[in-house]
Amino acid sequence: MKRPPQARTDGDAPILPWAGAVRWRQVARAAGSGLGPEIRPSFRWMGAIDVAESYDYPEHRHTAYELIAVRRGSYRCRVDGNPLALSEAGLLVVAPGQYHADILRPPLSYVGLSFALDGAPLLAPGAVPVTQGDTRVLAILDGLEAEAARGDRVAARVQDALMQELFWLLVRGLPAASLAPAFVARLDDEGFAARFARACDERLSRPTTLADLATACGLSSSGLVTACRRQLGTTPMAGLAEARLRRADELLRGGGHTVKDVANACGFASQSHFSRVYRARFGHPPSG
Numbered sequence: 001m002k003r004p005p006q007a008r009t010d011g012d013a014p015i016l017p018w019a020g021a022v023r024w025r026q027v028a029r030a031a032g033s034g035l036g037p038e039i040r041p042s043f044r045w046m047g048a049i050d051v052a053e054s055y056d057y058p059e060h061r062h063t064a065y066e067l068i069a070v071r072r073g074s075y076r077c078r079v080d081g082n083p084l085a086l087s088e089a090g091l092l093v094v095a096p097g098q099y100h101a102d103i104l105r106p107p108l109s110y111v112g113l114s115f116a117l118d119g120a121p122l123l124a125p126g127a128v129p130v131t132q133g134d135t136r137v138l139a140i141l142d143g144l145e146a147e148a149a150r151g152d153r154v155a156a157r158v159q160d161a162l163m164q165e166l167f168w169l170l171v172r173g174l175p176a177a178s179l180a181p182a183f184v185a186r187l188d189d190e191g192f193a194a195r196f197a198r199a200c201d202e203r204l205s206r207p208t209t210l211a212d213l214a215t216a217c218g219l220s221s222s223g224l225v226t227a228c229r230r231q232l233g234t235t236p237m238a239g240l241a242e243a244r245l246r247r248a249d250e251l252l253r254g255g256g257h258t259v260k261d262v263a264n265a266c267g268f269a270s271q272s273h274f275s276r277v278y279r280a281r282f283g284h285p286p287s288g
Contacts, residue, residue, distance in 0.1 A: 043163035044114040057102035068092040073108035120182040129178035200243035
């Protein structure tokens with residue numbers, strides 16, 4: 001008696017008939033890319049400040065970015081001469097080149113975190129963004145301090161990872177108008193490849209039009225064609241065909257799947273068509 005194929009544990013989505021035998025929930029990768037080399041914040045230092053009595057810190061010019069995060073009380077300052085006030089959990093980013101003066105009145109507890117950023121500037125010229133912080137930001141600040149206290153061989157690496165998480169939470173919370181256009185453009189460029197790959201992955205097993213792919217990527221059809229040519233060096237439908245072939249190859253190399261099942265699961269019109277394009281792409285016929 002032929003034994004039924006065994007369940008695999010390599011993370012592949014269950015796309016074949018016997019997958020209905022189990023209950024599962026897939027957590028998909030979010031649209032957008034991971035951190036690119038052009039947008040990589042680096043943690044420099046952090047000061048945890050508790051104000052015991054009134055003090056005015058004189059105006060000074062920043063050479064790096066500084067994040068102000070209020071833990072308790074009310075924080076007041078001037079940035080380029082403009083007065084600002086933050087309440088508890090409030091966040092403020094001061095950009096390199098801006099002039100900053102603190103007006104400190106107890107009871108007040110806050111953090112000043114200095115970080116550098118290569119590539120596109122974060123803030124639009126003259127922007128002084130103030131926002132209410134994600135609760136995770138304060139927890140990450142605690143984590144940065146805890147890693148400094150640990151001081152083992154991986155502490156600095158953990159701090160770098162925490163800084164990156166903090167940075168992207170901060171970007172999410174900042175007013176859109178405060179972000180530099182060049183920074184937003186870089187985000188969109190980095191995110192397109194991942195959005196397109198996800199749109200293809202979600203449509204591998206069914207007929208898909210150019211308009212459908214474009215809608216999934218948040219673009220017009222002509223915009224998708226332009227983005228694919230500029231960033232991927234291909235056309236949208238050729239990119240979809242390549243995604244189908246890559247997925248089919250993964251399934252065949254994993255074993256346990258017939259050529260017919262893989263062809264159907266990956267959206268090919270027929271087994272013969274699949275075999276033909278697979279041989280053209282990989283140089284050998286598919287085998288289950």
